[in-house]
Amino acid sequence: MTHPAQPKASHFINGAYVEDTSGTPIPVIYAATGEEIATVYAATPAIIEQALTSAQAAQKEWAKKTGTERGRVLRRAAEIMRERNHELSVLETYDTGKPLQETLVADATSGADALEYFGGLAASLTGEHIPLGEDWVYTIREPLGLCVGIGAWNYPTQIACWKGAPALACGNSMVFKPSETTPLCALKVAEILIEAGAPAGLYNVIQGMGEVGGALVTDPRVDKVSLTGSVPTGKKVYAAAASGMKHVTMELGGKSPMIVFEDADIESAISGAINGNFYSSGQVCSNGTRVFVHKDIKEKFLARLAERTATAKLGDPMDESVNFGPMVSARQMEIVLGYIEKGKSEGARLICGGGRAEMDGYYVQPTVFADVTDDMVIAREEIFGPVMCVLDFDSEDEVIARANDTEFGLSAGVFTKDFTRAHRVIGQLEAGSCFINSYNDAPVEAPFGGVKASGVGRENSKEAIKHFSQVKSVYVRMGDCEAAF
């Protein structure tokens, strides 16, 4: 019997599902059991061509609509997503293995927030009037054209919407390629947009691995590339886009610091560390995986952290009481287990976890290492799994320097009751998305993105509009135009 997660076809192009089984088969594996639940096929050159042609044609008509008309479609799509939240969350759980407890509140709902927010902004995307004596300049905010979105596997619905919603609000069209590990959810986003009144071809989804992404990035019809992925992929995609002088947004990886000062509320700081390391089984780009704890409170912090981590409920992700799921894939589980062994061999002190959980599926125990030093591999490389590194520090200046000593710059957090210190420290941290006495909140109203190797551009908020539109300026001379000869 066909599994309920099996989509009608692999791709969604020009308003309909499209199949081409001559592409490479991509099995969809449910991470909680290892069972193959669906198959899709990588886009062939003919499929890529269909998607780009449809998107290019649809964009021209879409850009002629008023912002109010565009916004209405996006807001209707948001409503449909909310009405179907349960069904979409179950699919997200099949796609990623993340617990339903999480997907019910953080995936389709976050996608709907983006559609609603950018739907609301669409009608207010105007230019300005710049008086110059008698003359004047006016500006027009114009779409970029055909945008390509390429997704990572940790938030398939959210990523499809965080890219699609601002792109469409600004009058662009999109071809979206989900991660080959989680190909299912973006198809539903495309389906819902059509149901909400989007024209055929405006938002297309095609499947595939890096080669399909590469073909999209280098196509001369594409004006903008927005990637969510790792730093190595980001470097390749950024370079390929640059050779075509395309606009880019790069949402990449991190190894973010979370600093716990001696005056912090310990329970609250531990909640931050848990949210910033174990939510989505640690598969969140902005995670605060280097937890710097002041030496005076380190042992107290570790003892309580171990106690609370022991209460994590691993199990069937469809059971709503389960709050800790498997890694997305066997490959990701092996990568994470490799880092755990590295941490042990490097001499870090294992506080809890430290291996695979004894159950079917790709579960890794929530793991905490203490006495981690800055030079250890586990403190330098992005693990993208449930592995928290606790490092201790003495002084504010020292911890700021150590927190910044990384190629990454996605996020940073500070826990302290001293707000003067909180703002002073945050002001010196090299990171794009920061938190004070909290960790990992990502509301659509706030800009999201990194500095240094963690990325270029911002998603969400009004900032995203700047990355999906361009400004035309028009000089208007009221008198005669004069020349030297």
Ligand SMILES: NC(=O)c1ccc[n+]([C@@H]2O[C@H](COP(=O)([O-])OP(=O)(O)OC[C@H]3O[C@@H](n4cnc5c(N)ncnc54)[C@H](O)[C@@H]3O)[C@@H](O)[C@H]2O)c1
């Ligand atoms: N900053 C953010 O917003 C954010 C959010 C989620 C995940 N991430 C990052 O994503 C990574 C995990 O996701 P992943 O393993 O899917 O990342 P990845 O870099 O392996 O793949 C990301 C996407 O890029 C595609 N791709 C690979 N090579 C390509 C190429 N040469 N040209 C075009 N496309 C190509 C993949 O098929 C996939 O769709 C982590 O590093 C994580 O930090 C960042």
Ligand SMILES: O=CCc1c[nH]cn1
């Ligand atoms: O994974 C990165 C994006 C994100 C952060 N919090 C929720 N989603």
